[in-house]
Amino acid sequence: MSQKFANSLDRILTLELARVTERAAVAAARLRGHGDEKEADQAAVDAMRRELNQLPVHGTVVIGEGERDEAPMLFIGEEVGTGKGPRVDIALDPLEGTTICAKNLPNSLAVVAIAEQGGLLNAPDVYMNKIAIGPGYPAGLIDLDATPTENLKALADAKGLAINEINACILDRPRHARLIEEVRATGASIRLIGDGDVAGIIHTTEPEETGIDIYLGIGGAPEGVLAAAALRCIGGQMQGRLVINRPDQIERAKRMGITDVNKKYTMEEMAQGDVLFAATGVTDGNMLPGVKFIRDKIITSTVVMRSSTGTVRWIKASHVDRVKVPLV
Numbered sequence: 001m002s003q004k005f006a007n008s009l010d011r012i013l014t015l016e017l018a019r020v021t022e023r024a025a026v027a028a029a030r031l032r033g034h035g036d037e038k039e040a041d042q043a044a045v046d047a048m049r050r051e052l053n054q055l056p057v058h059g060t061v062v063i064g065e066g067e068r069d070e071a072p073m074l075f076i077g078e079e080v081g082t083g084k085g086p087r088v089d090i091a092l093d094p095l096e097g098t099t100i101c102a103k104n105l106p107n108s109l110a111v112v113a114i115a116e117q118g119g120l121l122n123a124p125d126v127y128m129n130k131i132a133i134g135p136g137y138p139a140g141l142i143d144l145d146a147t148p149t150e151n152l153k154a155l156a157d158a159k160g161l162a163i164n165e166i167n168a169c170i171l172d173r174p175r176h177a178r179l180i181e182e183v184r185a186t187g188a189s190i191r192l193i194g195d196g197d198v199a200g201i202i203h204t205t206e207p208e209e210t211g212i213d214i215y216l217g218i219g220g221a222p223e224g225v226l227a228a229a230a231l232r233c234i235g236g237q238m239q240g241r242l243v244i245n246r247p248d249q250i251e252r253a254k255r256m257g258i259t260d261v262n263k264k265y266t267m268e269e270m271a272q273g274d275v276l277f278a279a280t281g282v283t284d285g286n287m288l289p290g291v292k293f294i295r296d297k298i299i300t301s302t303v304v305m306r307s308s309t310g311t312v313r314w315i316k317a318s319h320v321d322r323v324k325v326p327l328v
Contacts (some may be wrong), residue, residue: 016055017112017278018302018315024048024094024110025280026298026319029291032283033104040101044094044110044282049073049080052090052112057081059114062122063091063222067252076122076256087117091225097196100283107199107285112278113229119273121225121265124252127243128221130197132267133214134205135235144239144264148182148216155214156188163187169200169212176217183216198279201227203286205234210286218243228270230277233305234312238267275307296324 027047031040045065052059052074059081065071074080074092081088090112095101097108113120131144131151137158142151148168156163164187170176172192183190191212193200197219203210224240231238244250244261253261280302281288292299298319305312 017114017276018280018304018317020048020051020055020112021110021278021280021302022300022317022319023051025282025291025300025302028095028101028108028110028282029293030323032101032108032290035102037098037102041095041098045073048092048094048110048112052080052092053082055081056085057114058083058085058087059090060087060117061092062089062120063093063113063225065094066125070125076125089115089117089120089122091120091222091229093198093223093226095282096198096223096226096279097282099195104283105194106283107193107196107287108282108290109196109199109279109285109288110282111198111226113226113271114276115229115271116273119271119275120229121270122256122258123221123225123242123270124244124249124256124258126221126249126253127218128224128240129218129243130201130224130227130238130240131214131216132201132204132227132231132238133236134207137237139237142214142237142239144241148179149186151214151216152183152186152188159213164189166213167191167207167211169193169197169203169215170217171195171197171200171219173218179217198223198227198230199285199287201238202230202234202279205231205236206287225270226277228265228267229275229307230279230305231267232271232275232307233277233310235310236267238270240265240270271307273307276305278302278304293321296321 024044027043064074092112100108166188203212281290283290289301302315
């Protein structure tokens with residue numbers, strides 16, 4: 001890592017990166033519970049893009065809202081930042097859990113990760129099979145090629161617990177019917193989540209607080225890269241494999257430089273080098289409280305992490321609500 005890059009990261013480590021997710025979270029929170037996923041997502045996208053363009057970097061979106069023909073803003077390949085700074089890869093989800101926000105359910109977040117150019121996997125917007133646990137276990141304890149039963153037993157043994165004391169987090173989707181059946185057959189319990197698997201994976205890092213020991217199943221590849229970036233900062237193990245079956249998906253992957261569509265990625269391969277990760281709660285969750293609107297104030301809660309130092313900063317901020325108190 002270059003010293004120039006390290007110095008630039010120091011500059012944007014906390015407040016500037018936190019502002020990016022704070023603004024997106026506030027914009028989305030104004031629309032939570034309104035039932036309109038697209039409107040909330042667009043508000044978060046607009047706010048995040050405005051703030052990203054204030055960062056002193058030459059950034060390229062490698063994980064974004066989709067490809068250029070699918071997303072008018074924050075599309076894969078879009079350049080953001082002032083252009084006066086180091087070249088960085090940016091992975092983002094302005095509103096992780098759009099359905100969660102629309103229904104005002106727990107664990108919706110605004111999320112962004114930054115790494116030196118080439119540090120983040122440039123994954124197409126397809127599914128990814130994922131497995132993740134928190135820190136403190138022997139390397140290679142879990143493996144995507146092992147059965148769910150084998151992984152659960154390995155984790156239970158490492159924790160000194162019976163399998164029936166292990167809790168797995170799985171997205172509540174029809175595609176997971178067999179997975180759910182196998183996990184329950186072991187005696188382990190399951191927390192089914194409707195959306196928001198970035199938060200689900202991060203929750204494995206604090207099982208005492210969240211009650212989640214392991215994440216299993218298929219979710220979005222972009223969310224997989226963001227989750228890997230977070231785990232690089234706070235510790236844990238994760239593997240992912242793209243779920244690519246159709247010729248058009250294979251072609252899209254090749255355009256992004258992926259030649260082996262069956263490759264099993266480690267956490268370090270999805271997020272390399274020095275990585276920054278920031279998330280702000282949109283709705284209340286296990287990890288972060290959601291945005292609070294109190295009279296003419298807005299309260300946000302944000303976490304900012306850095307892999308090279310292992311630093312985790314929790315930022316509770318009070319902002320003047322400019323909708324109620326406009327600038328004069």
